[in-house]
Amino acid sequence: MSELRLQEHEIRVLKLLSDGKRRTASEISGELGLDHIAVIRATSRLGNGGMLEIEDEKKVIPRLTKEGKEVLKKGLPEKNLVLEIGNRKVEIKKISLEDKEIAIGWSRKKQLIDMDEINGRIFLSVTKHGKEYLSRESPEEILLNKVGRGVPVDKKELENLRRRKFVTLDYKTVRWAEINKKGLELADRIEYVEEVSQITPELLASGGWKNVKLRKYNVMAPVVERNPGKRHPLRMLEDEIRRVWTELGFAEMKGPMIESEFWNFDLLFMPQGHPSRELMETLFSKNPRKTKLPKKELVERVRQIHENGGNTGSDGWQYKWLKDVARRAIFRTHTTATSYRYLARIRYLAKDFDLPAKFFCIDRVFRNEAIDKTHLPEFNQIEGFVIAEKLNLKNHLGALKQFYEKMGIAEIRFKPTYNPYTEPSAEIFGYHPSLKRWVEIGNSGMFRPETLIPLDLNDVQVLAWGLALERLAMILFEITDIRQLLGHTVDMDWLRRFPVYPRILR
Numbered sequence: 001m002s003e004l005r006l007q008e009h010e011i012r013v014l015k016l017l018s019d020g021k022r023r024t025a026s027e028i029s030g031e032l033g034l035d036h037i038a039v040i041r042a043t044s045r046l047g048n049g050g051m052l053e054i055e056d057e058k059k060v061i062p063r064l065t066k067e068g069k070e071v072l073k074k075g076l077p078e079k080n081l082v083l084e085i086g087n088r089k090v091e092i093k094k095i096s097l098e099d100k101e102i103a104i105g106w107s108r109k110k111q112l113i114d115m116d117e118i119n120g121r122i123f124l125s126v127t128k129h130g131k132e133y134l135s136r137e138s139p140e141e142i143l144l145n146k147v148g149r150g151v152p153v154d155k156k157e158l159e160n161l162r163r164r165k166f167v168t169l170d171y172k173t174v175r176w177a178e179i180n181k182k183g184l185e186l187a188d189r190i191e192y193v194e195e196v197s198q199i200t201p202e203l204l205a206s207g208g209w210k211n212v213k214l215r216k217y218n219v220m221a222p223v224v225e226r227n228p229g230k231r232h233p234l235r236m237l238e239d240e241i242r243r244v245w246t247e248l249g250f251a252e253m254k255g256p257m258i259e260s261e262f263w264n265f266d267l268l269f270m271p272q273g274h275p276s277r278e279l280m281e282t283l284f285s286k287n288p289r290k291t292k293l294p295k296k297e298l299v300e301r302v303r304q305i306h307e308n309g310g311n312t313g314s315d316g317w318q319y320k321w322l323k324d325v326a327r328r329a330i331f332r333t334h335t336t337a338t339s340y341r342y343l344a345r346i347r348y349l350a351k352d353f354d355l356p357a358k359f360f361c362i363d364r365v366f367r368n369e370a371i372d373k374t375h376l377p378e379f380n381q382i383e384g385f386v387i388a389e390k391l392n393l394k395n396h397l398g399a400l401k402q403f404y405e406k407m408g409i410a411e412i413r414f415k416p417t418y419n420p421y422t423e424p425s426a427e428i429f430g431y432h433p434s435l436k437r438w439v440e441i442g443n444s445g446m447f448r449p450e451t452l453i454p455l456d457l458n459d460v461q462v463l464a465w466g467l468a469l470e471r472l473a474m475i476l477f478e479i480t481d482i483r484q485l486l487g488h489t490v491d492m493d494w495l496r497r498f499p500v501y502p503r504i505l506r
């Protein structure tokens with residue numbers, strides 16, 4: 001049997017009809033104390049479910065009009081005329097009857113009276129048929145009486161009364177319902193259990209909770225809108241990214257936001273005169289103004305590489321490298337500083353983990369940049385690196401593709417670029433659905449030997465990237481202006497409406 005969930009009313013109707021008696025909806029409504037409309041609905045559903053035989057009988061309900069009621073009281077005009085005339089010959093002018101015209105019209109039609117003209121005067125007299133007419137009740141009178149008393153009459157019989165405007169006809173559907181075999185079987189098996197919406201202390205104490213049926217939640221019911229506190233969308237995205245990298249076997253790393261130029265630039269083979277180090281992009285720290293450099297030997301190796309290439313086979317940048325510059329405290333411009341801090345640990349400093357290794361971080365970086373639709377002076381990078389033997393560009397592009405695919409971005413594009421510390425280097429682009437163009441979402445590359453040799457990592461390759469968290473958010477959340485996401489320009493309405501558990505972040 002197909003599933004039919006019966007509601008309270010339906011069960012009560014079915015139970016009532018299970019005595020086999022055919023009832024009208026009005027009778028059912030009277031017996032169960034239910035609204036007529038509720039009974040119609042319940043019987044319809046039961047009927048559609050094949051449990052009741054339903055018949056909708058079209059009924060005509062005649063009602064006496066004002067004239068009809070008057071005739072019933074005073075008699076038919078033609079009858080009154082015949083009575084008034086009696087056995088006489090009465091001149092038409094002398095008839096006192098109120099609706100004389102109508103009375104004469106009908107009397108003539110029914111051949112109850114004769115009309116004679118004598119010297120231009122018209123006289124009325126009752127015919128033989130008229131006399132007989134007086135001796136019994138006319139069919140019209142009988143019908144009017146019946147209608148008056150509410151006795152059912154056939155619609156066809158009422159035609160004459162309707163034309164004479166003694167009655168009007170109302171049409172009404174009478175619903176008949178009768179239980180059938182399937183209904184009886186079901187009525188036997190089901191029982192109406194009252195649904196409760198709350199378990200009360202009484203129900204608990206009495207043990208009555210065992211017998212009640214709990215009302216189902218209607219999850220589609222409209223509710224009052226609330227704006228509870230919740231995590232910022234960017235934090236939700238961050239968590240999802242953390243989950244994805246972890247799933248890919250990456251461990252999370254952490255590094256300081258206030259860095260030395262050494263870790264941020266020098267170790268990365270970025271010459272000290274490089275424009276990006278100067279005030280245009282780098283934010284300098286006043287307190288602390290200087291940082292401590294790592295052990296002397298490493299600093300010395302880096303100096304040599306910058307000045308003449310040291311033992312790397314490169315010529316270096318051919319300038320005088322200054323320790324004081326390397327020591328300056330800055331707001332890190334990229335999380336790649338953190339990657340190098342971890343790379344230095346592998347074989348050179350702490351030596352606390354082994355190859356191969358995979359690390360990521362999602363952290364804040366700072367750049368002295370003008371704010372616009374796609375730029376903020378503080379933003380977050382998704383940094384990562386893989387270090388192992390025999391890695392190549394294919395592994396590199398594949399890892400990035402895999403990450404973005406897991407984030408729901410099926411297609412990314414790479415563009416060759418230049419970084420002082422990577423070779424080859426590739427910018428990453430993602431398609432922004434509402435901006436309808438490819439936007440840069442990251443930069444990446446394989447770390448150069450000049451940056452790895454001082455860390456004793458000359459026999460391995462390092463795939464590395466720095467991806468823009470906010471740009472990824474813009475694509476996934478379809479935001480066209482980064483300022484909508486963060487800061488005092490944030491779109492509060494958008495934040496409020498942002499789902500607590502967004503589908504895009506599964």
Ligand code: PHE
Nearest residue numbers: 334336443444445464465466
């Ligand atoms: N540090 C680069 C940036 O901030 C990104 C990057 C990381 C590039 C690692 C190559 C390798 O844009």
